[in-house]
Amino acid sequence: MMRPLRRSRGRDPLGLRRALSDRLLPGLVAAMALLGALALAGARGASDLSARWQGGAAAAMTVQLPATAPAAQVERALAALRRLPEVAKAQAMERERLAALLRPWLGEAPGAAAGLALPVVIELHLRRLPQQPEALALGIAQAVPGAQVEAHGVWVARLVALARSLQGVTLAALLLVAGIAAAVVAVAVRAGIAARREAIGILHDLGATDADIAGRFAGRVALLVALGALAGTVLAAPVLAGLADLAAPLLGGQAAASVLGLPWGSLPWAELALLPVLGAGIGWVTAQVTVRRWLRRLA
Amino acid sequence: MVRFASVGLRYAGPAGAGGDRSGPEVLHDLSFILPTGSFHWLLGPSGAGKSSLLRLMQLALRPSRGEVEVLGVPLSRVRRGALPGLRRRIGVVYQDFRLLPHLPVFDNLALPLRIAGRAEPQIRADVQEMLRWVGLESKAGTLPAALSGGEQQRVAIARAVVMRPALLVADEPTGNLDIAQARRVLALLQEMHRLGTTVVVATHAEALVQEHPAPALRLAEGRLVAHG
Ligand SMILES: Nc1ncnc2c1ncn2[C@@H]1O[C@H](COP(=O)(O)OP(=O)(O)O)[C@@H](O)[C@H]1O
Ligand SMILES: [Mg+2]
Numbered sequence: 001m002m003r004p005l006r007r008s009r010g011r012d013p014l015g016l017r018r019a020l021s022d023r024l025l026p027g028l029v030a031a032m033a034l035l036g037a038l039a040l041a042g043a044r045g046a047s048d049l050s051a052r053w054q055g056g057a058a059a060a061m062t063v064q065l066p067a068t069a070p071a072a073q074v075e076r077a078l079a080a081l082r083r084l085p086e087v088a089k090a091q092a093m094e095r096e097r098l099a100a101l102l103r104p105w106l107g108e109a110p111g112a113a114a115g116l117a118l119p120v121v122i123e124l125h126l127r128r129l130p131q132q133p134e135a136l137a138l139g140i141a142q143a144v145p146g147a148q149v150e151a152h153g154v155w156v157a158r159l160v161a162l163a164r165s166l167q168g169v170t171l172a173a174l175l176l177v178a179g180i181a182a183a184v185v186a187v188a189v190r191a192g193i194a195a196r197r198e199a200i201g202i203l204h205d206l207g208a209t210d211a212d213i214a215g216r217f218a219g220r221v222a223l224l225v226a227l228g229a230l231a232g233t234v235l236a237a238p239v240l241a242g243l244a245d246l247a248a249p250l251l252g253g254q255a256a257a258s259v260l261g262l263p264w265g266s267l268p269w270a271e272l273a274l275l276p277v278l279g280a281g282i283g284w285v286t287a288q289v290t291v292r293r294w295l296r297r298l299a
Numbered sequence: 300m301v302r303f304a305s306v307g308l309r310y311a312g313p314a315g316a317g318g319d320r321s322g323p324e325v326l327h328d329l330s331f332i333l334p335t336g337s338f339h340w341l342l343g344p345s346g347a348g349k350s351s352l353l354r355l356m357q358l359a360l361r362p363s364r365g366e367v368e369v370l371g372v373p374l375s376r377v378r379r380g381a382l383p384g385l386r387r388r389i390g391v392v393y394q395d396f397r398l399l400p401h402l403p404v405f406d407n408l409a410l411p412l413r414i415a416g417r418a419e420p421q422i423r424a425d426v427q428e429m430l431r432w433v434g435l436e437s438k439a440g441t442l443p444a445a446l447s448g449g450e451q452q453r454v455a456i457a458r459a460v461v462m463r464p465a466l467l468v469a470d471e472p473t474g475n476l477d478i479a480q481a482r483r484v485l486a487l488l489q490e491m492h493r494l495g496t497t498v499v500v501a502t503h504a505e506a507l508v509q510e511h512p513a514p515a516l517r518l519a520e521g522r523l524v525a526h527g
Contacts, residue, residue, distance in 0.1 A: 013410055015401045202397050205359055206458075207387035208414045209380075299360050299382065 014199050014213070016220045019192040025221070026228030028184050029283075033232025033275050036177045040275070041240040042170035044268040045247055050163035052250075053156050060153040061124040061137070063090075063144060067117035074120055077144040081124060084143060086136055089125040119148075129157055178282055185225065185286040189217055193294050204298050214291035218284045225283030229276040240267050301333040301356060301466065301497065306365035308351055324363070325351050326521045333499065335465075338492040340508055341501035343518035349501040352518065353468045356499065357391045358382050370465055387415050390459030390496075392469035392488075396451045398443040404430070404454050405439040411462045429457040433487060449480025456487050460496070467491050469500045473507060481507060 063081065065074060074092060081090040093101075098121055130136045133151035140149045193200065203213055241262040245255055248263055256262045306329040312321035326348050333339055341349050354360045355367050358374070367374045370388055377385070398407045408429055412422045430436045433453035435446075443451050452472060459467060469488055473481035485500075485507060492498040499516075502508065508515070517525035 013399055013402060013406070013413070015399070018401075198397070199399055202399060203410070203414065205357065205386065205391055206411045206414050207383045207385075209383045212414065299358065299379075 019195040029228030030232035033229035037236030039170045039173040046163040046167040060126040062150045063122040064148040065120040093121045182286045189290040218287040221287040222280040222284040226280035229279035302368040304366045306362045309363045340515035347518040348521040390464035390467040392472045394471035394474040396455045433457045
């Protein structure tokens with residue numbers, strides 16, 4: 001019994017197992033990893049939504065003619081639309097694309113599959129997003145009698161812009177979390193140095209290199225941060241799965257009926273798995289820099 | 300061999316920003332040579348600069364001016380990165396022992412060997428031998444706090460010599476010990492000298508010095524006032 005104890009203590013001459021507490025640092029890091037995971041999933045979700053909606057936003061506005069409209073009427077409508085100054089491009093949508101686009105909203109309705117009478121949809125690409133889509137819609141309705149004008153594309157485009165800036169904000173939040181993590185590690189390491197000043201001095205006088213001493217701190221910190229980040233990420237997973245579930249209908253899916261049915265597979269697992277690794281890296285580097293800087297005051 | 304040439308030392312001033320040495324000079328114009336394998340006392344009243352001089356010798360400080368040469372290496376020409384390797388060849392004993400309180404005697408003794416990256420089997424053999432030498436074989440698993448002052452100082456001496464240093468410096472090694480313990484500690488230091496190590500012992504216990512006459516460096520207010 002004596003030997004393993006003695007060996008393990010001998011591996012920790014600075015007493016870092018007590019000086020760098022296995023509660024406070026991992027706890028703080030876990031909280032930050034949780035925030036990081038939320039930001040990560042937010043960024044991922046925003047990017048998914050904007051990619052998804054972009055298809056719909058390709059046409060800023062649509063003009064619908066009844067399914068029964070004869071080809072000549074469609075041609076006339078197209079010509080009238082192309083004369084409008086705001087319109088860059090006007091094009092009738094192919095039936096397959098229309099069906100594909102409607103699927104998320106209608107579901108795989110048997111009627112759609114059976115070739116239910118779909119209206120003629122003309123996509124309008126605008127020169128730029130109008131300030132007042134309603135006014136433009138009114139103008140179009142007058143130019144093409146009998147048409148139904150949809151300005152939803154304008155809204156989608158606005159949502160896409162919002163999703164993009166949301167993505168930017170969440171990435172910034174992620175960077176902020178990383179920065180705070182580094183600061184927390186630096187504070188913990190400085191406290192550890194203060195608590196082990198005497199022991200550090202003894203090791204230094206016995207010929208320990210800066211790399212040796214800094215490496216002991218960095219190894220311990222990297223382990224604690226990795227464990228904390230892992231805990232935070234694991235805690236975040238159900239929250240993220242729940243959020244993904246809420247977003248599912250927006251992405252063309254369905255809300256889950258049970259916890260097991262939550263869209264676990266849709267979580268950004270690879271990025272999430274990177275959190276503890278990244279955290280450990282940040283902790284290691286911060287500890288190295290902090291300790292080496294402090295050691296430079298010794299000869 | 301240890302050579303000091305016109306050495307001056309300042310500590311950082313009270314405002315002590317960074318490495319700037321703005322405090323008063325505590326050592327002035329020290330010049331002397333300690334031949335290889337010699338034994339020297341370092342004498343002088345408290346505050347004379349004995350500890351500061353020993354810190355220069357053990358490479359814990361660099362001089363503010365002049366040249367310090369230890370183990371044949373002039374410090375002014377040594378990069379900081381080369382100092383740890385030199386320190387491993389210098390044994391140091393302090394008045395307050397400076398053992399690591401959370402490590403048992405065995406691991407305190409093993410520390411210099413582990414820092415130097417020695418293999419565990421060799422570490423065990425060397426530590427056992429040192430424990431025998433200082434008469435503490437039965438205390439390998441004991442924490443320093445459970446030892447008497449004299450025993451702690453013997454552990455500290457064993458730690459200082461376990462790497463077979465060429466230079467051994469001791470700063471008031473008997474200052475906290477009763478006379479019987481002090482004699483035992485001094486006997487160990489003198490045995491290292493007989494084995495060929497260059498030894499410097501700072502003390503203001505004149506009684507011990509009279510029992511063991513040897514060449515002395517005598518400091519007063521940071522100046523060398525006698526050598527020999
Ligand atoms: N770390 C330090 N910082 C500033 N001044 C110091 C420091 N250590 C010692 N001194 C000063 O240097 C002088 C010599 O001290 P020291 O070398 O400890 O003498 P001794 O060991 O002979 O008692 C004293 O005036 C002391 O105040
Ligand atoms: Mg002193």
